[in-house]
Amino acid sequence: MICRAPDPLEGHPAPPSAGAPASGAPLLATRLRPLTAADLGPLARAQRRHFPGNVIGRFGDPLHTTYLRSFLGTPTATAVVAESVDGPVGYALGVLGTVEHRARVRRRYGVALLVAAVLAVVRHPRLGTGMLRRRWALRSAARASSGPAAPVDTRRLAVLSHVAVEAPARGTGTAARLVDDFLDRARRARCDAAVLAVRRDNTRALAFYEKHGWRRVAERSTFDGRDLCLYEREL
Numbered sequence: 001m002i003c004r005a006p007d008p009l010e011g012h013p014a015p016p017s018a019g020a021p022a023s024g025a026p027l028l029a030t031r032l033r034p035l036t037a038a039d040l041g042p043l044a045r046a047q048r049r050h051f052p053g054n055v056i057g058r059f060g061d062p063l064h065t066t067y068l069r070s071f072l073g074t075p076t077a078t079a080v081v082a083e084s085v086d087g088p089v090g091y092a093l094g095v096l097g098t099v100e101h102r103a104r105v106r107r108r109y110g111v112a113l114l115v116a117a118v119l120a121v122v123r124h125p126r127l128g129t130g131m132l133r134r135r136w137a138l139r140s141a142a143r144a145s146s147g148p149a150a151p152v153d154t155r156r157l158a159v160l161s162h163v164a165v166e167a168p169a170r171g172t173g174t175a176a177r178l179v180d181d182f183l184d185r186a187r188r189a190r191c192d193a194a195v196l197a198v199r200r201d202n203t204r205a206l207a208f209y210e211k212h213g214w215r216r217v218a219e220r221s222t223f224d225g226r227d228l229c230l231y232e233r234e235l
């Protein structure tokens with residue numbers, strides 16, 4: 001049993017042994033299933049715990065759950081929960097073809113996302129103006145240092161957007177199963193390569209991806225102040 005909280009995706013304290021390989025029992029009991037609408041609230045709260053710096057989470061539930069909903073019920077994205085006998089212990093969200101997914105999200109959720117974003121900025125004005133200021137500064141810096149234009153990437157890309165496993169289920173192979181499942185779906189969607197971004201200070205995640213064959217290809221800073229390492233894998 002790895003998860004005893006009433007709302008398991010919402011989290012629970014790490015046991016003293018968190019991080020050490022666990023016994024085989026939880027791994028055997030863990031299965032993967034599709035994310036459903038009922039998971040969205042607990043997932044949003046779990047994401048805010050795992051990724052406290054992510055700007056979408058800091059804007060609050062309505063915007064965050066609208067964004068997460070855009071991963072549901074579409075061939076252009078994948079959203080999977082790892083579940084033990086006691087409930088969810090991890091999840092993976094990804095995009096299977098960035099161009100199609102962006103077009104679909106704009107078509108199906110564009111208005112809902114815009115309304116939720118405007119309301120979020122009204123509710124969190126300092127966060128909103130700070131974010132716009134940083135975005136503007138990054139754009140200006142990029143324009144000022146305009147070297148030769150970067151070549152356009154014409155590959156069909158899959159993006160592993162978020163993966164997280166609750167502390168008691170780490171070191172059990174659950175994260176590897178979630179990532180392998182994402183890679184299988186990306187291959188079936190005929191993507192050429194998979195990409196992901198990890199914060200430069202997230203040493204455990206960096207070690208995890210490098211151990212599983214991801215190649216670091218670049219680093220960059222984001223408009224919301226994060227330093228990221230970009231990773232890639234051919235499919």
Ligand SMILES: CC(C)(COP(=O)(O)OP(=O)(O)OC[C@H]1O[C@@H](n2cnc3c(N)ncnc32)[C@H](O)[C@@H]1OP(=O)(O)O)[C@@H](O)C(=O)NCCC(=O)NCCS
Pocket residue numbers: 019050161162163164165166169170171172173174175176197198202203204205207208211
């Ligand atoms: C990143 C994550 C999904 C990896 O899953 P995991 O079950 O912890 O993965 P592993 O047990 O295979 O550990 C990964 C590697 O991290 C390293 N590691 C283990 N414990 C560590 C610790 N306490 N500190 C730093 N590195 C550690 C080891 O190199 C380990 O590889 P090893 O087994 O060969 O020693 C999981 O830690 C997690 O959910 N973290 C929070 C959310 C997150 O950061 N997601 C990734 C960003 S998209």
